[in-house]
Amino acid sequence: MALSGSKMYMDLEKARELCTGILVCSGVPEADASTVVDNLIQGDLRGLGSHGISRLYAYTERIKDGYTNAKPDIRVVNESPATLLIDGDNGLGAVIGTKAMDLCIEKAKISGMASCAVRNGNHYGIAAYYAMKALPHDMIGIALTNAASTMAPWGSITPYFGTNPFCFAIPAEKRRPIVLDCATSVVARGKIILAGIENKSIPEGWAIDKSGRPTTNTSDALKGSVLPFGGYKGSGIAMVIDILCAMLSGATFGTHVGDFYNNSQKMQNLGFYFSAISIKSFLSPADFKAGIDQMIDEIKGSEKAYGVEEIFVPGEIEFNNEAVNRKRGIEIGPGVLKDLNTLRQRYGININPEDYVKEG
Amino acid sequence: MALSGSKMYMDLEKARELCTGILVCSGVPEADASTVVDNLIQGDLRGLGSHGISRLYAYTERIKDGYTNAKPDIRVVNESPATLLIDGDNGLGAVIGTKAMDLCIEKAKISGMASCAVRNGNHYGIAAYYAMKALPHDMIGIALTNAASTMAPWGSITPYFGTNPFCFAIPAEKRRPIVLDCATSVVARGKIILAGIENKSIPEGWAIDKSGRPTTNTSDALKGSVLPFGGYKGSGIAMVIDILCAMLSGATFGTHVGDFYNNSQKMQNLGFYFSAISIKSFLSPADFKAGIDQMIDEIKGSEKAYGVEEIFVPGEIEFNNEAVNRKRGIEIGPGVLKDLNTLRQRYGININPEDYVKEG
Numbered sequence: 001m002a003l004s005g006s007k008m009y010m011d012l013e014k015a016r017e018l019c020t021g022i023l024v025c026s027g028v029p030e031a032d033a034s035t036v037v038d039n040l041i042q043g044d045l046r047g048l049g050s051h052g053i054s055r056l057y058a059y060t061e062r063i064k065d066g067y068t069n070a071k072p073d074i075r076v077v078n079e080s081p082a083t084l085l086i087d088g089d090n091g092l093g094a095v096i097g098t099k100a101m102d103l104c105i106e107k108a109k110i111s112g113m114a115s116c117a118v119r120n121g122n123h124y125g126i127a128a129y130y131a132m133k134a135l136p137h138d139m140i141g142i143a144l145t146n147a148a149s150t151m152a153p154w155g156s157i158t159p160y161f162g163t164n165p166f167c168f169a170i171p172a173e174k175r176r177p178i179v180l181d182c183a184t185s186v187v188a189r190g191k192i193i194l195a196g197i198e199n200k201s202i203p204e205g206w207a208i209d210k211s212g213r214p215t216t217n218t219s220d221a222l223k224g225s226v227l228p229f230g231g232y233k234g235s236g237i238a239m240v241i242d243i244l245c246a247m248l249s250g251a252t253f254g255t256h257v258g259d260f261y262n263n264s265q266k267m268q269n270l271g272f273y274f275s276a277i278s279i280k281s282f283l284s285p286a287d288f289k290a291g292i293d294q295m296i297d298e299i300k301g302s303e304k305a306y307g308v309e310e311i312f313v314p315g316e317i318e319f320n321n322e323a324v325n326r327k328r329g330i331e332i333g334p335g336v337l338k339d340l341n342t343l344r345q346r347y348g349i350n351i352n353p354e355d356y357v358k359e360g
Numbered sequence: 361m362a363l364s365g366s367k368m369y370m371d372l373e374k375a376r377e378l379c380t381g382i383l384v385c386s387g388v389p390e391a392d393a394s395t396v397v398d399n400l401i402q403g404d405l406r407g408l409g410s411h412g413i414s415r416l417y418a419y420t421e422r423i424k425d426g427y428t429n430a431k432p433d434i435r436v437v438n439e440s441p442a443t444l445l446i447d448g449d450n451g452l453g454a455v456i457g458t459k460a461m462d463l464c465i466e467k468a469k470i471s472g473m474a475s476c477a478v479r480n481g482n483h484y485g486i487a488a489y490y491a492m493k494a495l496p497h498d499m500i501g502i503a504l505t506n507a508a509s510t511m512a513p514w515g516s517i518t519p520y521f522g523t524n525p526f527c528f529a530i531p532a533e534k535r536r537p538i539v540l541d542c543a544t545s546v547v548a549r550g551k552i553i554l555a556g557i558e559n560k561s562i563p564e565g566w567a568i569d570k571s572g573r574p575t576t577n578t579s580d581a582l583k584g585s586v587l588p589f590g591g592y593k594g595s596g597i598a599m600v601i602d603i604l605c606a607m608l609s610g611a612t613f614g615t616h617v618g619d620f621y622n623n624s625q626k627m628q629n630l631g632f633y634f635s636a637i638s639i640k641s642f643l644s645p646a647d648f649k650a651g652i653d654q655m656i657d658e659i660k661g662s663e664k665a666y667g668v669e670e671i672f673v674p675g676e677i678e679f680n681n682e683a684v685n686r687k688r689g690i691e692i693g694p695g696v697l698k699d700l701n702t703l704r705q706r707y708g709i710n711i712n713p714e715d716y717v718k719e720g
Contacts, residue, residue, distance in 0.1 A: 078641065078642060078643065079472075079641075080471060080472030080473075080638075080641040081441045081442060081470070081471040081472060082441060082442035082468075082471040082472045082473045082474065082641075083471075083472035083473050083637075083638070083641040083642060085641075085642045085643065108442075110441070111440060111441040111442040111443075111471055112439075112440030112441060112442045112443035113440075113442045113443050113473075113474075113475055114442065114473075115473055115637065117642050140603075140604075140608075152662075152665075153659045153662065153671065153673075154671075155664060155665055155668045155670075155671040155672065156659065156662040156663060156664060156665060156668075156671050157662075157663050157664070157665045158662040158663045160658065160659055160662055168600045170600070170603055178599065178600075178603070180593075180596040180597070180599070180600055182593045182596065186590075208665075212663070212665045212666055213666070229590040229591075229593050229594075230546075230589040230590025230591075230593065230594055231589075231590075232674075233542045233589050233590065233594075234589075234590055234593075236540040236542065236674040237540070239538065239540070239655075239659075239673070239674065240528045240530070240538075240540055240674075242655070243500075243530055243538070243652065243655070244500075247648055247651045247652060247655070248500075248637075248639065248642045248643070248648065249642065249643075250643055250647070253651070253655060254655060254658055254659075255658070277443075277475065277608075278440075278443075279608065281438065281439075281440040281442075281443040281445075282438060282443060282445045282477050282608045282609065283438065283445065283608070283609070283610055287610070288607055288608065291607045291613070292603065292607060295599075295602070295603070295607070295613060295614060298520065298614055298615070299513045299516065299520055299599075299614075302512075302513065302516040302517075302518040302520055303516060303517050303518045303572075304515060304516060304517070305512075305515055305516060305517050305568075305572045306572055306573070308515045308516075310515075311513060311514075311515040311516050312515065313513075313599070314592075314596040314599065314600075
């Protein structure tokens with residue numbers, strides 16, 4: 001086990017093999033299991049551990065308890081030349097999201113662009129996973145999802161919206177793609193949970209307590225509400241995302257969304273919304289991508305604010321994380337390690353994660 | 361003239377008649393003049409005087425000096441079932457934007473949704489004007505534009521992006537539509553200009569000075585840079601908007617955009633991006649709109665934060681403004697009144713705006 005204070009990293013391919021095996025033993029078809037694990041590991045690689053294999057335990061619990069469908073019948077319910085409505089049949093979010101985005105890209109090849117709304121979805125990991133599928137096709141990808149209610153609308157103290165994250169992925173030529181992947185809350189709720197575990201306070205402006213007062217206490221914050229980024233503007237964006245994801249698809253919205261952890265007796269019935277925009281239906285992808293390179297160069301070359309060492313464009317920090325983590329392995333905490341051990345023992349899988357963890 | 365401290369309101373129909381006459385005398389065809397004035401007056405009605413008839417003088421100056429084309433040949437340059445690329449031929453923004461959004465809606469009727477990128481555009485007034493065109497068709501409307509460079513990317517102190525505003529318009533049934541229309545800066549730059557005229561300071565967090573330090577001094581702020589809303593997230597959204605508007609259309613981006621006021625010897629060559637999403641290509645518009653009503657009711661009925669009298673959903677304040685201003689007339693400052701007088705004398709128009717202004 002890890003020395004106190006040091007970090008643990010797990011071998012990438014062994015993590016993939018073990019997690020896929022666990023999902024297969026949970027009843028998920030192998031190809032789907034591999035998709036879900038690819039999505040989770042992508043989260044870990046990009047430095048978003050809260051959306052990585054730390055979620056696997058809850059995924060399997062929800063399948064075991066019958067609240068997520070291991071073998072969903074994902075169906076196109078309605079379509080037109082540029083739109084799709086998909087029923088995810090309560091499958092794992094990454095399985096549904098991958099199929100939906102792939103269909104969206106196929107339609108965009110013919111119609112120039114396409115959008116897809118999804119109902120009966122579940123937690124789908126990092127949004128960038130879906131939006132970035134558009135990049136090899138010289139398309140711009142957009143991925144939105146709603147989420148369980150944790151954020152008060154501007155002016156209110158009662159959680160209504162989820163942290164409803166959004167992602168835009170835009171291809172470049174020599175530079176790496178632009179990938180803007182953000183929650184609509186000031187910070188992800190997971191950061192408040194983590195600060196609580198570490199007995200730290202949080203900065204004012206992240207959250208309010210149950211009575212609506214600003215708080216720096218994590219326990220009060222978690223009983224209260226996270227705040228939207230950018231005040232009323234972020235609150236408005238969260239509302240638009242809830243509408244595109246849930247109201248266009250017939251999924252649940254606002255406080256009606258099932259919670260991922262605390263309320264697992266309820267289906268989540270999340271909504272997703274994806275778009276793929278084919279650049280060549282507007283102008284030459286080569287010109288477009290050269291322009292993106294130029295824009296990135298100009299922004300990164302502009303005068304830095306006091307104390308700033310480097311100006312980063314959206315997605316750049318995550319690509320840097322990925323380059324490091326591909327070599328070093330993915331960071332894994334003692335809790336997640338314990339979960340993986342529990343699961344591999346439950347299913348009799350002959351990979352002991354502790355054998356593939358090193359400290360750093 | 362107005363008493364010091366009191367406000368002046370101009371009769372709506374007379375303002376429309378006078379402004380249309382001025383544009384026609386500037387060489388703009390009557391139907392186009394009427395569109396532009398409708399857009400500007402809509403800005404005034406919604407309480408956004410900075411995007412109202414206060415812009416007319418600059419519009420006519422740019423036409424007179426040959427930097428905006430009074431009779432543009434607006435052409436579809438590229439199209440597919442769900443996309444359009446339009447060259448605005450340097451016409452007035454509202455003329456181009458109206459045509460582009462109308463074509464986008466027509467395509468969405470057939471393909472379920474459509475998007476349109478526009479190059480060679482100019483200042484187009486309030487974005488809501490275009491996005492809201494989708495509403496009577498039971499569609500969701502989206503309108504984006506880039507703008508002259510006044511905002512530093514996150515981490516930088518040099519203006520690069522414009523305040524690149526975005527608008528989403530979403531129909532409801534009994535409730536008024538959701539209309540989220542925001543700049544990506546903390547506040548519109550016009551508010552800093554206005555504070556300067558009134559010798560007021562601005563709150564910290566709105567802008568930085570030339571050296572990148574936070575400032576509350578309007579003159580230093582205007583020489584420096586406005587800040588994106590929500591920190592790096594708003595900065596990322598401004599970048600995505602610049603890309604959708606300019607990089608997809610071949611318009612200018614970043615610091616290459618021509619300024620509206622200070623640099624009128626240069627064409628603006630702004631880019632716009634519009635989308636229309638037909639609700640019925642997903643599910644029943646009646647169900648969708650009933651859901652929006654429910655969401656609005658739930659949000660407005662949720663517990664209010666301390667000091668909040670009413671929770672407003674996006675667009676609600678502007679609809680309230682419009683209801684008042686339709687009866688009272690549109691607010692007009694002494695500077696705008698003087699500009700209108702100059703223009704009506706230049707063109708020999710027999711409407712003296714001072715005869716149709718009342719104090720309130």
